[in-house]
Amino acid sequence: MYKRILVPTDGSDVSAVAEQAAVAFARALGSDIVALSVAQSYPAYAAAEASMAVDPDLDIHALRDAAERNAARVCAAAAAAGVPCTALTVSAHSPSDAILDSAREQACDLIFMGSHGRRGLSRLLAGSETQKVLAGAEVPVMVMRPRPAGKPG
Amino acid sequence: MFGRILVPTDGTERSVQALETALRLAALSGGHVIAVHASPPPYVMAQELGLAAPIHEAWRREQDQLGQDAVAYVRRRAGETGVICQTVLAPGLAPHEAIVRTAREQLCDLIVMASRGHGGLAGRLIGSETWKVLSHSAVPVLVLR
Numbered sequence: 022m023y024k025r026i027l028v029p030t031d032g033s034d035v036s037a038v039a040e041q042a043a044v045a046f047a048r049a050l051g052s053d054i055v056a057l058s059v060a061q062s063y064p065a066y067a068a069a070e071a072s073m074a075v076d077p078d079l080d081i082h083a084l085r086d087a088a089e090r091n092a093a094r095v096c097a098a099a100a101a102a103g104v105p106c107t108a109l110t111v112s113a114h115s116p117s118d119a120i121l122d123s124a125r126e127q128a129c130d131l132i133f134m135g136s137h138g139r140r141g142l143s144r145l146l147a148g149s150e151t152q153k154v155l156a157g158a159e160v161p162v163m164v165m166r167p168r169p170a171g172k173p174g
Numbered sequence: 175m176f177g178r179i180l181v182p183t184d185g186t187e188r189s190v191q192a193l194e195t196a197l198r199l200a201a202l203s204g205g206h207v208i209a210v211h212a213s214p215p216p217y218v219m220a221q222e223l224g225l226a227a228p229i230h231e232a233w234r235r236e237q238d239q240l241g242q243d244a245v246a247y248v249r250r251r252a253g254e255t256g257v258i259c260q261t262v263l264a265p266g267l268a269p270h271e272a273i274v275r276t277a278r279e280q281l282c283d284l285i286v287m288a289s290r291g292h293g294g295l296a297g298r299l300i301g302s303e304t305w306k307v308l309s310h311s312a313v314p315v316l317v318l319r
Contacts, residue, residue, distance in 0.1 A: 022198055043312065049175040049203060136308060150289055155289065155300050155308075161195075164308055164315045 022050050023161075027129035030059045032091045035135035040095050040131040043133040046163070047104045054106040055127045056095035059087035059116045085112060107159045117153035124160060133163040175203035180282040182273050183209050185244035188288050191318055193248060199316075201258045207259040208280045209248040212272030213237035221229040237265065270306035277313060286316045 028043045030036045040056075047054050062081055092108040099106035109127070124132055137148025139160035155162055179194035183189040193209070200207045245261035252259035262280070264272035277285055290301030300317075307317055 022202065046175060152300075159319060161319060162317045164317060166312055166314060 023131040058092035060088040
């Protein structure tokens with residue numbers, strides 16, 4: 022039904038929920054996973070958190086390493102479930118653009134993501150990157166919701 | 175995978191894609207489909223218009239008929255695809271309220287819906303009801319193009 026599922030990850034709790042669900046979903050449907058991690062380069066990060074002091078550790082190499090670890094973690098979970106997985110790390114200013122571009126380039130027919138990421142301000146409202154993906158996606162988007170507070174698992 | 179899949183139907187072709195996707199997912203996972211039809215509350219209270227009561231009645235009957243037709247179509251397609259289905263009529267609720275409430279009451283674990291329904295501005299990429307469902311749903315939402 023869906024052959025190739027794009028799973029963006031940013032290492033947040035919400036995206037971890039989406040990753041687990043995506044692996045289970047891909048296993049049930051016999052789909053492949055493309056695990057995408059976006060190393061968000063500095064200008065957009067600085068603009069988004071303008072009040073933050075400049076962090077010298079926040080260079081693009083560290084960001085890229087962290088991004089690669091996130092994508093590798095998803096692929097490890099997929100491998101454990103017997104789901105074929107491709108890890109993909111890209112550097113971009115805009116995560117939503119990277120997600121939309123990757124979905125097209127990797128010929129994914131479903132995007133599977135959390136309703137908000139690392140910087141989601143509210144557990145109620147869909148995050149801005151998720152909103153942009155929903156507005157721009159040419160394929161269906163599975164939007165996972167965070168677990169209610171105090172209800173782990 | 176998903177045991178109870180909620181799909182809103184508005185009786186138009188736009189909701190057919192969501193229904194077919196929900197039926198396929200349900201067939202794959204041995205799950206059930208729960209279809210909900212919401213007919214919105216009237217914009218103007220009948221009493222305020224004096225003579226409008228008969229008009230309100232006629233409008234209500236038409237909405238009821240639309241809902242019956244919509245869920246009858248769902249039941250027929252579910253029967254043809256061998257998926258167990260339940261249908262819910264939710265008159266007087268905005269679509270997003272009907273969807274979120276029914277999903278909660280029917281213990282659904284997935285909502286499948288179009289990115290926009292028949293209402294709203296033509297230029298909008300994502301319908302306002304879809305946004306509201308995304309914001310209020312406790313379960314995953316599969317948004318179709």
